[in-house]
Amino acid sequence: MTLTQLKYAITVSDEKSMNAAAKKLFISQPSLSASIKELEEEIDVELFLRTNRGIQITPQGIEFIGYARQVVQQYELMENRYITKDVLKKRFSVSTQHYTFAVQAFTETVKQFGMDEFELAIYETKTSSVIEDVKNFRSEIGVLYINDFNRQVLTKLIDESNLEFHPLFDCSIYAYLWKGHPLFQKKEVTLEELQDYPCLAFDQGSNNSFYFAEEVLSTYDYKRLIHASDRATLLNLMVGLNGYTLCSGIICEELNGDDYGAVKLASNEKMTIGYLTRKRMMISELGQEYIANLASFKDKVLE
Secondary structure, X not given: OOHHHHHHHHHHHHHOOHHHHHHHHOOOHHHHXXXXXXXXXXXXXXXXXXXXXXXXXXHHHHHHHHHHHHHHHHHHHHHHHHHHOOOOOEEEEEEEOOOHHHHHHHHHHHHHHOOOOEEEEEEEOOHHHHHHHHHXXXXXXXXXXXXXXXXXXXXXHHHHOOEEEEEEEEEOOEEEEEOOOOOOOOOEEOHHHHOOOOXXXXXXXXXXXXXXXXXXXXXXXXXXXXXXXXHHHHHHHHHHHOXXXXXXXXXXXXXXXXXXXXXEEOOOOOEEEEEEEEOOOOOOHHHHHHHHHHHHHHHHOOO
16 A cells, blocks of 8 residues: 555545546646556455446445545645745644534634634535544544433434543523514423424434434424524524524624524533544644633533
């Protein structure tokens, strides 16, 4: 296995076509195909399925490419530092459930570093994708919650993915509403009082199990339930339909504005907000700063 073969495999994965990858690499398509075939035979893993529609990466290939990206990136860092002496372009990515405070922490991290050159990414995504992104090296850090209901299932999946969950802080449960909602002025609200208003939940795609829900109390029999795929849509539905969602109660007016707020839910349920990393992996400087910014929101947790 060579570094060149790893670069070839990554390019094929990105381009999803042998011909397109060969053009990008400035080599012939037969040479690229032969190199990939030799790599697959050496590691005894089929990385790609060849079909009439092009190249499809296998589940084993996704895992391999994740490791390959890490190896190539580490080599490039060493090459830049010790050989070419180039200024290093900072790279960092995070995958998170739909938390405004996770985006705010990302924003603060970028501001604090004041970098001239960087390539950063933040993915607000489904629970299963947060785990998969960190497992497959798409993201260095994943942000999600664990509670008594989903703990056993998620902990098992996290461990099987060779990841670790690091708790940051515990939160009570709040109903997140727009300030024109009839129940917004209450100090505490019950699920029974909320029954006549639509509960808004983030769609989890093919993994739409109760255990993967971003909202706690996912097994409750809601009278009205609407699934949506992004935070902006949920905010619009809050205003248009007097909808609500269940959340940690951490409010970031800097990003969402001051038209929304949280009302304490009459429940003893707790959720633990934390972050995922790969086991035995050193966290980058940007990653450490991001984690510190996440942890700072402990001071904003409502009682």
